[in-house]
Amino acid sequence: MKYVRMPIEIESPEQMGYENVKYNLTESSFADAELGDLDLDLRKLVLCYGDHQGNRALRSLIASDCGVHPDEVLITAGAASALFVIATTLLQAGDRILVEAPNYATNIETPRAIGAEIDFLTLRFEEGFRPNLAQLAQKLHPRTKLVSLTVPHNPTGSMLTESELRQIIELCARHGVPLLVDETYREMAFAGPLPVAASLVAADAARPPVLSVSSMSKTWGLPGIRIGWLICRDRKLMETLLAAKEQIFICNSVVDEEIALRFLQQKAQRAPAIFARMKQNFTVLSDWMHTQQDLEWVQPAGGVVCFPRFRSDCPVHIERFYRVLGDKYKTFVGPGHWFEMDRRYMRIGYGWPSTSDLREGLAAISRAAEEARE
Numbered sequence: 001m002k003y004v005r006m007p008i009e010i011e012s013p014e015q016m017g018y019e020n021v022k023y024n025l026t027e028s029s030f031a032d033a034e035l036g037d038l039d040l041d042l043r044k045l046v047l048c049y050g051d052h053q054g055n056r057a058l059r060s061l062i063a064s065d066c067g068v069h070p071d072e073v074l075i076t077a078g079a080a081s082a083l084f085v086i087a088t089t090l091l092q093a094g095d096r097i098l099v100e101a102p103n104y105a106t107n108i109e110t111p112r113a114i115g116a117e118i119d120f121l122t123l124r125f126e127e128g129f130r131p132n133l134a135q136l137a138q139k140l141h142p143r144t145k146l147v148s149l150t151v152p153h154n155p156t157g158s159m160l161t162e163s164e165l166r167q168i169i170e171l172c173a174r175h176g177v178p179l180l181v182d183e184t185y186r187e188m189a190f191a192g193p194l195p196v197a198a199s200l201v202a203a204d205a206a207r208p209p210v211l212s213v214s215s216m217s218k219t220w221g222l223p224g225i226r227i228g229w230l231i232c233r234d235r236k237l238m239e240t241l242l243a244a245k246e247q248i249f250i251c252n253s254v255v256d257e258e259i260a261l262r263f264l265q266q267k268a269q270r271a272p273a274i275f276a277r278m279k280q281n282f283t284v285l286s287d288w289m290h291t292q293q294d295l296e297w298v299q300p301a302g303g304v305v306c307f308p309r310f311r312s313d314c315p316v317h318i319e320r321f322y323r324v325l326g327d328k329y330k331t332f333v334g335p336g337h338w339f340e341m342d343r344r345y346m347r348i349g350y351g352w353p354s355t356s357d358l359r360e361g362l363a364a365i366s367r368a369a370e371e372a373r374e
């Protein structure tokens with residue numbers, strides 16, 4: 001493995017110091033929960049090694065929600081480690097992966113660190129950032145060992161339809177290629193969640209595996225407990241994925257698992273307020289976007305991010321724009337280079353800040369753009 005730190009992590013607000021950020025529009029999650037708000041008494045919790053596959057009650061809850069068996073769920077340290085376990089299990093140096101671009105950086109960087117050859121499934125602004133199925137079919141290669149999608153997509157918020165997802169599953173099956181669907185934002189699809197991709201293939205079928213990944217970080221605002229999971233119905237592969245987990249960290253923190261469990265037990269009561277705030281913030285964002293002459297966007301269909309860009313005829317000095325935005329207005333967005341894209345694109349995360357901070361942050365973007373005109 002050749003590890004290289006990614007700009008999205010080096011320049012993240014937690015690494016820069018939250019105290020230096022007034023309006024944080026960099027996040028791709030809902031606002032972080034406070035432990036006190038969860039009202040938990042964990043004093044009786046035994047701090048033992050946990051079940052290596054993950055807390056049984058937590059797996060059962062996730063499994064019943066996702067339409068699979070608890071043994072088809074592996075709890076991981078966030079979706080990030082699920083993605084790592086999957087990539088290092090399925091890919092070797094010289095293998096090829098077909099992965100969407102732009103993307104959450106890890107989905108590209110871990111295969112790269114392994115030494116895999118990367119084929120990009122390019123998501124174009126002009127095509128609504130939606131994966132092109134003809135391009136997908138065309139880019140499958142005899143050495144392709146993994147197809148990797150993210151739905152809803154980060155950083156663009158684009159979606160697939162259920163029919164498209166099923167077509168992609170069938171296409172991968174025909175080519176004998178495992179499919180990974182990063183569903184970290186699944187519950188935030190505006191039109192309602194798609195079925196969990198891994199649940200759409202029969203257990204133990206003699207076909208390539210479909211793996212789904214998700215976590216507590218984004219919809220529920222609990223990134224600090226580092227709980228995620230992967231779902232896979234191929235029991236033999238699951239055994240290897242468990243071996244990978246055991247070699248990296250044996251089991252999860254039992255404290256984190258317990259917090260996730262108690263939170264999910266109350267999901268139905270907590271969800272309405274969370275979704276109401278996301279909707280309210282989305283309205284603020286889209287009202288603002290419609291007043292912007294310098295920016296154009298693909299309206300997102302899920303998640304809490306969008307990926308607008310400066311129009312090609314807008315004479316903005318891009319370095320000055322980010323400098324003014326950060327230094328003068330203490331406002332931060334995810335610049336294009338976090339996603340290996342031109343810096344005229346930016347990811348705006350609208351679900352994390354309070355509605356009033358979001359308004360201020362968006363106004364700061366408009367002002368910085370005005371002040372950075374050439």
Ligand SMILES: Cc1ncc(COP(=O)(O)O)c(C=O)c1O
Pocket residue numbers: 028077078079080081104150154182184214215216217223227228
């Ligand atoms: C698409 C996607 N997958 C996975 C992750 C990792 O999330 P976590 O490890 O906090 O669950 C992120 C975080 O931004 C993401 O955007």
